[in-house]
Amino acid sequence: MSEQASQPGPVRQDGEAPRRTVVVLAAGLGKRMKSAKPKMLHEILGRSLVGHVLAAAEPLAAARTLVVVGAAADQVRAHLAEVAPAAEPVYQAEQRGTGHATRVALAEAPDVSGTVVVLTGDTPLLRPDTLAELVRVHEEADNAATVLTAAPADVSGLGRIIRDEQGHVTAIVEERDASPEQRAIREINSGIIAFRAADLRATLAELTADNDQGEEYLTDTIGLLVKAGRRVGGYVAVDATETLGCNDRAQLAQLAALLRDRVNGAWMRSGVTMVDPATTWVDVTVTVGVDAVIEPHVQLRGATTVGSGATVGPDTTLVDTEVGAGASVVRAQAQSAVVGPECSVGPFAYLRPGTRLHRKAKIGTYVETKNAEIGAGSKVPHLSYVGDATIGEQTNIGAATVFVNYDGVRKQHSTIGSFARTGADNMFVAPVQVGDGAYTGAGAVIRRDVPPGALSYSGGPQKVVERWTLTRRAGTPAADAAAAALGEPAAGATNDTPGVAAGGTAGDPGETAARPSDASGQPGSWTATGIEDPVPGTGSGTSA
Known part of the structure; x- marks a missing residue:
């Protein structure tokens, strides 16, 4: 069941809706999928992973939607042309992290202003209402950035959200770097962030690849914004499963089952x-x-x-x-x-x-x-x-x-x-x-x-060769049954001439001892050569 689109976010004091840009990160190949098909094009419930994300973002009424492509770029471009022709593919030649991918996207849109919403292309359970609420909170609070967070039952391996006493986000700490107190936090980073365009562009320019992976991380922009004195907010998704990503076939099946349950539940509640x-x-x-x-x-x-x-x-x-x-x-x-x-x-x-x-x-x-x-x-x-x-x-x-x-x-x-x-x-x-x-x-x-x-109707009259079973299949259960039906003793002899009944000659199978036809010779009576339907061809066998 298609999900109801939310209303666009707040209107500025000048009466115009805030300008919005959506950036979808879809450049990864997804090696753990072990597939010739790019990860983003794998489907659940009739739509590709990236297609689900684009559908969730559609109610934001973005002025531009930029999709960063890289691995198997031609396949992804062709798919986008089919399912989201308004989306603009942006090529990332080298996959050097989420921050670098976002910078590549903005380089293709130097005039971007207002709100930039950065989405990951492998989160197909994201709801339109959740994105709309994230953007509403972000724009009404006039935050430099607002992170979509979640509180799943299992937070292992996920970055934790650190907040101050006012509830503002002060840091995203990866689990490997977290203290025991920070690991006890249940709120995690989804990787989906709404930015003020100018602040995003400024912090992207400061990113470095000084980490174990040698990549530029988009999440590092949060620390840079806080360090610069900018306010960062967080919006907690009501349903933590919305933020689940897909890295392999097992997770693909898990996401499909979750979406199936959501869709079926909506239909059942609708009658x-x-x-x-x-x-x-x-x-x-x-x-x-x-x-x-x-x-x-x-x-x-x-x-x-x-x-x-x-x-x-x-x-x-x-x-x-x-x-x-x-x-x-x-x-x-x-x-x-x-x-x-x-x-x-x-x-x-x-x-x-x-x-x-x-x-x-x-x-x-x-x-x-x-x-x-x-x-x-x-x-x-x-x-x-x-x-x-x-x-x-x-x-x-x-x-x-x-x-x-x-x-x-x-x-x-x-x-x-x-x-x-x-x-x-x-x-x-x-x-x-x-x-x-x-x-x-x-x-x-x-x-x-x-x-x-x-x-x-078609075909000639039906041909009947009487006593054929008795002579050609003598000694078989069929011949014995026929003999009993005719009141004759079972015969053991077999005529070795194919197609010739007892008393007949080769090429003359119909000349047998036959029941005599009636005096009128009306169709339907037995003759030496066969039996005809009283009204030829009407034995249609039709059925209701």
Whole structure:
């Protein structure tokens, strides 16, 4: 669930909002991720780490947003162009610390004034409201800098915030340098700081790399500001998890689980039922309607929308898919599909891109669709492939139907009209049209158009070779069962001529002892050569 944006910060006495600049530090490769992909581009809940940070900063209405890139800069630039085109990449050729990265960013923006908010690109749980409050506190107090702090349960390895009696921040002490008294402090530095632009620029010029890592640290600016007599404030994040960073895959999974719980909690408080939130993953870009029910083991990804009163799951993945109000999608996978109101999908269905189901349409068990439009009330109940096809309203597609859409060179489209009934095991060889109210018989291969109201079937009469099992499979349980049904003793002999029944000759399988046809010779009576359907091709096998 997208988080509600906070209102911009205070207005100056001259009536104008303070000018703001956001700097996002995203130059690190993230070696501990052990990935060819830059750390900042790894995703949780449908958005990259740096994408989450940029989204949190958006309500600040910054005049400029500068993103410092370094390792795999081309990949990060391309990603920024896609997800945050207003952001300006700034290249840091050498990764020489957070202070150096900030100085590189400001060198690209020499006219920056007002408030500069420096963010780390790997803190995806940061909330817009928290950033807005940090900036509000900073600007109302007219601080030289204001540090976003937190009080997590585990403070090991983290820099401690030292405050004076007035509550002003006087120092950030790294744990390795802290005294026992300072180590007992529970307030820690998040690495996120709002600065007055002029003070930031002045202190960045004084930074040195005189430390074990040989880097310029942004946190050293706090000590320099205090030494210069400038006031530094601190704002404590209400939720300490917001300041958590990501350095490896284990932390990535931890952050994903925390964000999942936050997002799911927001949806449930908004009227959505989640039967098992721990196995429900909803991207931050997804929307879900009131009274929707999300069953266990569901993933809703990308631009997916779920309408009011719809049921999704269990065991369902929807990507960029629209589910209408009151629809049901069970044990299915869908991508770039539209499921209309009150439709039924699944179980075990696969809706591929371009699928569109109109109101009350049904896609049943083991059905795959692609670039297919299914009209209102129409049904494809089982075991079928519907690709590059349009099906009208209130039409029933028989089981095991395949729309044969590919001739080895190109894919072509077929159309089935409204109120049509197609037989089981049909093949529609594209391009072909079946008109409104038409029927097709079971097993039909439809290669030519079928006019409205017509019946189309294919194949000759059914052939029957009587006593075949007794002669060709003598001694088997099937032959014994047939003999018993015919009231004959089981035979042990086997005819070694394939396809020839007892009393017949090669190439003449139908000349057997057969039941006599009736005197009228009407279709449907047994003959030496087979049996015909009284109305050829109407054994459609269609199913609701």
